[in-house]
Amino acid sequence: MTKVTTALDKVLELSMLVTADMDRFEQESGLTGPRIRVLWILGHGGPITQRALATALDVTPRNVTGLVDGLVASEHVTREPHPTDRRATLVTPTAAGRRVIRQLVESHADLAAQLFGSTPSRDLAAFVTMLDTTIETFGRLMGEAT
């Protein structure tokens, strides 16, 4: 096992742990991953058309219809008329939806604090720099692959 492979394996392991934490949130909220992603996007930009949601999620418009149907049924969002385009709907969080969004943000901040709160500032800065470099390299690789 080479050192570079070890580094990638650790990154993968950390990814799996992050995924496990998301699963925990899904269990507790009774929501599914894709629906939580919808609420997350809503929390970071307010009401949005289904078309824009499809682009943000990188799924088909048909798929968004299904996801929004589910969130409407569970009363986390409503479909509001678009003020100027009568074809479009604005997916808008309800009070319950906003509550989940708040929990999402809190849970995210809590996790960050628990993971890195006691890390010395210099180590954390170095870690972020390495992550940045890796992300940038990755981005270049994916770009080439196109």
Add this chain to the structure above:
Amino acid sequence: MTKVTTALDKVLELSMLVTADMDRFEQESGLTGPRIRVLWILGHGGPITQRALATALDVTPRNVTGLVDGLVASEHVTREPHPTDRRATLVTPTAAGRRVIRQLVESHADLAAQLFGSTPSRDLAAFVTMLDTTIETFGRLMGEAT
């Protein structure tokens, strides 16, 4: 935005890129994520019973039936009789299945080399140390949550 949140966001961003790379492999191989995971496990331990596969994947036995059905249909694995237990089957890769497993291992090593191949040894060691610490902290958090 606090520093700890930035660090977690970078970790999440890297996770998403890793996921995107897996998606690319799925497209190229014509296989799905769960089926690729089955082949990955097969590549790291040889023929395995469906029950053990269910445990390794953390899914139900019923689910494994479906995954193996798909891989049998695409001729990546066969169901072989267990030598001593007539209830069990041994999921075994075919030549085509072994080819995908080889590509999987190569692709993994390639990615590691491209991501970290030009990183100075000392920086890489520091990065792995930070990842280890983070993984360990995470493990403790998940343990407590139980």
Add this chain to the structure above:
DNA sequence: TATTGTTATACTCTATAACTATA
């Protein structure tokens, strides 16, 4: 003509529950 969202259809992954064959 182009865009927004839906209906129609199909496939995969996932789960629980009941069942068969074997241990």
Add this chain to the structure above:
DNA sequence: TATAGTTATAGAGTATAACAATA
């Protein structure tokens, strides 16, 4: 009795294609 795997059934996410309403 307990275990390995399947059948039956159901829900969620995903996709393509055809369509209606509107821009």
